[in-house]
Amino acid sequence: MGIFKIADDQQSHQKLQGPVIKVFGVGGGGSNAVEHMVQSHLYGVDFICANTDMQALTKMSSPNAVQLGAELTRGLGAGTNPEVGRQAALETREQIIESLKGADMAFITAGMGGGTGTGAAPVIAEVAREMGILTVGVVTRPFPFERRDHLADQGIEELSQHVDSLITIPNAKLLKVYGNKISLIEAFKKANNVLFEAVRGISDMITRPGMINLDFADVRNAMRDRGLAMMGTGIASGTDRAREATLKAINSPLLDDIKLEGATGLLVSIAGNEDLGLEEYTTVGEIVEPLAAQGIAIKIGMIVDPDIGDDIRVTVVATGLTKAQAATAGVQATATAAARPRAPLGGMPAAPSRGYEDFDTPSVLKKQQAAPAPAQKPAESKSDLLNIPSFLRRQQSE
Known part of the structure; x- marks a missing residue:
């Protein structure tokens, strides 16, 4: 009888709680982004940090932490090697499953270009989708001075195979907004804040009380198996x-x-x-x-x-959004997972660099200048x- 009572209590709690949303920060960049969200009091979500670097993991405020590849890396990190990050996540697969249980939606956030985030994020996303969880990737591409674009491209390509929607934020655009004289610490803070806004913008649609509601079904229908996404x-x-x-x-x-x-x-x-x-x-x-x-x-x-x-x-x-549209935006393009075969990590050539000469022109004006005149409607x-x-x-x- 006690078992049935527990089940009844859990069902009642879920009815009151609504959809369960979890934010999974992977690697140093992803964990730092989650830390920023925790400190910013993001409403109505659960936080999880996962890292191969045990020292960095212990500094996080999130009560939920997953040490990736304890035997493989001995808590010393992935050394900017995505394959080590991938193997570490595979070693820790059961703990990842346990941490994701009960979630209706999961954000997988990471900084692409490092070892743990680049290698482990696709594995975690794959696990989440296998569990039937609406899975959204929110990742950054490295700053130009980091010189890790080729690793980032490979990680984004692999991640795109295992998420329903993928928001990719090029840190280079932050330099265009805030200038090249911004300090390194401030630049990473700005990057974390952009990740925070991306997650909050979507999660608030579901978790915040509304005068005109968007329910979880609306968000799921708009984001399930959609490929590339963008937000502002x-x-x-x-x-x-x-x-x-x-x-x-x-x-x-x-x-x-x-x-x-x-x-x-x-x-x-x-x-x-x-x-x-x-x-x-x-x-x-x-x-x-x-x-x-x-x-x-x-x-x-x-x-x-x-x-x-x-x-x-x-x-x-x-x-x-399609590849052609994303290329115009200067963003790494990805497609729906079901639309193409899985590519091995490290098997994708680096994406060509994009130009930002017309950055200061608002996109609405650029579209008006480029688009043909619409046909007259009755x-x-x-x-x-x-x-x-x-x-x-x-x-x-x-």
Whole structure:
């Protein structure tokens, strides 16, 4: 009887708790990113740090830690060798499974280009997907001065085979935003913050109470088996805050030149205090709606964040992007795992470097300059669907 009572209690807890989201930081870069999220009080998620370097692992605040390859590396790290990181994760497979149990969604975060993150992250992602967990990779490419692009390319290629969606953040773009004179410590802090915003932008859609909710099914449908994804976040205040925050999000360097028209899923989250109004919701929707082609589901939610003050935060997540679109954005391109055979780690040539000459031109303007004039649409009658905005009609049709 006691066993059945425990099961009943667990089921009741899950009903109250909702979807379980876990953030799995892999290697030094991934663990540091998780540490930043812990210190920033990311809401409604569980944190796990995994590393081959035992000394670094003991410094993390996360209560959940997995030492990878204790026998193989003896806690001394992977020595910038992804194959050691991979073997260490395979050795620790059972502990990884145990740490992921109960999760509905898992973020696998790592800094690509090192040994542990590059080698172990694909193994952990593969385990998560085998367990039926919605698996999203959120990783950084190294700064140019680190000279580890070839390792990063190999790791990203391998990781792309084992995640539902993959957000790849090139640290080089942070240098474009903050300048080359930024200190090394500050540069890595900025990189950690970008990872934090990427995870928060998606997890808040699910975990935060909402005036207009995006449930877990919405997020799962938009991110399952979608391949490359990108995100942008904008924050603004004042009388025109909704418009300003949305424009910042869609013109974010992380979305620079991404053709949202080709995305197979588009998620938008609006966060603010209890004064958020329907007019602001409509403003965001009307700005985002023209960016997506007909037939693409646009899901927009409004969540209450009591800590945001008078600001409004708009997060745009575009999924299902193709290689051609990603190349335009200057981001390492990946495709859906089922669309191509698995490549061995270390078997992919380094990706060509991209140019950023037109970085300062907002992506919306660049798309307007490059795109042909759209065909004239027949005018709708004023009474058509009671003048419901088209982005709302898209949501209703889903």
